[in-house]
Amino acid sequence: MEFLAPTTxxxxxxAKAACPGALPVTGGTDVLVEINFDRRRPPALxxxxxxxxxxxxxxxxxxxxxxxxxTYSRVIDELATALPGLAMAAxxxxxxxxxxxxxxxxxxxxxxxxxxxxxxxxxxxxxVEVASAARGVREVPVxxxxxxxKTNALAPDELIAAVLVAPPRGPQQFCKIGTRNAMxxxxxxxxxxxxxxxxxxxxxxxxxxxxxxxxxxxxxFLAGELDAAGLWESRGELxxxxxxxxxxxxxxxxxxxxDVRGSAAYRLHSLSVMARRAATWAWNDYRRAA
Amino acid sequence: xxxxxxxxxxxxxxxxVWEGESLLYALRERMGLPGSKNACEQGECGSxxxxxxxxxxxxxxxxxxxxxxxxxxxxxxxxxxxxxxPVQQAFLACGAVQCGFCTPGLIVSTHDLLxxxxxxxxxxxxxxxxxxxxxxxxxxxxxxxxxxxxRAQERAS
Numbered sequence: 001m002e003f004l005a006p007t008t009x010x011x012x013x014x015a016k017a018a019c020p021g022a023l024p025v026t027g028g029t030d031v032l033v034e035i036n037f038d039r040r041r042p043p044a045l046x047x048x049x050x051x052x053x054x055x056x057x058x059x060x061x062x063x064x065x066x067x068x069x070x071t072y073s074r075v076i077d078e079l080a081t082a083l084p085g086l087a088m089a090a091x092x093x094x095x096x097x098x099x100x101x102x103x104x105x106x107x108x109x110x111x112x113x114x115x116x117x118x119x120x121x122x123x124x125x126x127x128v129e130v131a132s133a134a135r136g137v138r139e140v141p142v143x144x145x146x147x148x149x150k151t152n153a154l155a156p157d158e159l160i161a162a163v164l165v166a167p168p169r170g171p172q173q174f175c176k177i178g179t180r181n182a183m184x185x186x187x188x189x190x191x192x193x194x195x196x197x198x199x200x201x202x203x204x205x206x207x208x209x210x211x212x213x214x215x216x217x218x219x220x221f222l223a224g225e226l227d228a229a230g231l232w233e234s235r236g237e238l239x240x241x242x243x244x245x246x247x248x249x250x251x252x253x254x255x256x257x258x259d260v261r262g263s264a265a266y267r268l269h270s271l272s273v274m275a276r277r278a279a280t281w282a283w284n285d286y287r288r289a290a
Numbered sequence: 291x292x293x294x295x296x297x298x299x300x301x302x303x304x305x306x307v308w309e310g311e312s313l314l315y316a317l318r319e320r321m322g323l324p325g326s327k328n329a330c331e332q333g334e335c336g337s338x339x340x341x342x343x344x345x346x347x348x349x350x351x352x353x354x355x356x357x358x359x360x361x362x363x364x365x366x367x368x369x370x371x372x373x374x375x376p377v378q379q380a381f382l383a384c385g386a387v388q389c390g391f392c393t394p395g396l397i398v399s400t401h402d403l404l405x406x407x408x409x410x411x412x413x414x415x416x417x418x419x420x421x422x423x424x425x426x427x428x429x430x431x432x433x434x435x436x437x438x439x440x441r442a443q444e445r446a447s
Contacts, residue, residue, distance in 0.1 A: 097399075
């Protein structure tokens with residue numbers, strides 16, 4: 001095994017092009033587990049923690065550009081207002097030690113269906129900025145980034161540079177079910193966003209399908225009902241049963257399996273409950289913000 | 291490969307490091323610092339907690355090569371000249387140590403908590419120590435020790 005430690009983004013892309021099998025590592029909270037347990041022996045580890053360009057976030061043409069190696073601790077401390085759904089999810093991840101190391105870019109690289117970053121990124125319509133030495137930068141909408149269980153849209157010579165997220169125009173929520181309050185891989189998770197500027201609803205389902213995914217039909221249903229009743233303008237109370245019906249439709253968008261963390265039936269049930277609660281909480285926040 | 295890093299204030303050059311090796315392994319097996327414990331090797335138990343550039347992390351999840359040029363403080367580095375810090379004394383005084391395997395990690399995590407938040411509430415203590423598992427004490431004596439260390443530091447300041 002080689003250990004590659006580039007200090008510039010150009011060198012990192014060149015290293016990945018020269019050794020496409022190199023496994024990128026930042027926080028190591030997934031990668032080192034696989035190495036420690038002999039599950040993976042890549043030809044090289046590509047340490048990206050010394051690439052300064054990846055370690056910062058900044059406003060960028062109307063969006064927040066979050067460098068791939070920004071840790072969850074920093075998302076919580078510095079971006080709770082700009083990326084509220086992602087910050088809520090970050091607070092539920094692992095432990096202080098894990099949040100000091102784990103990164104959003106790493107979560108995307110691992111592309112586990114249970115990754116906690118994914119539901120809020122889906123709900124907020126995030127875009128993944130990827131790059132290669134040969135073809136430069138391209139932007140991938142996050143919903144197209146997840147291609148299968150622990151696989152993503154990266155070409156072998158590409159690296160994740162950043163995540164681009166528009167600032168919130170309305171309330172966001174994140175819910176997660178686990179067996180305790182810390183050190184938990186989600187049994188199921190749900191991200192929710194209200195986009196009042198375009199009268200739309202954002203959703204993200206975690207741990208209940210082969211990939212993180214949206215509940216598109218449920219989101220369109222809820223946005224349409226709010227529109228038909230003039231509620232986006234009036235900010236009136238949610239009609240009886242609307243949040244519950246939204247929850248049922250979110251459940252219909254999931255395709256979970258039974259595994260060691262929970263049954264498919266429980267994942268479906270918990271998703272409908274989380275979706276109902278998230279929609280209700282976010283709507284109440286929207287009403288209070290008037 | 292060779293890595294050069296500062297451990298507990300001393301510059302160390304370590305040769306023969308395997309590229310996939312963890313910082314924890316390098317500390318214990320190559321630098322003779324067995325204070326950080328090796329238990330789960332997957333970031334679940336916190337018994338390998340060290341400071342890396344001032345932040346508590348699980349050293350089992352840091353590649354040794356990632357620590358090259360960085361500053362590491364282990365539990366051994368928290369006591370000066372054999373004198374125990376208030377956090378360490380509090381763990382002894384409260385019986386917060388049984389088998390002792392989780393203790394070094396809990397000492398580092400508690401030290402970090404009290405540096406950031408000298409008078410934590412009970413929920414804050416539980417949150418800060420959520421990544422450190424103890425299978426002996428049931429945590430009550432650990433909670434007592436953190437509260438005692440907080441009071442002791444307050445009196446000393």
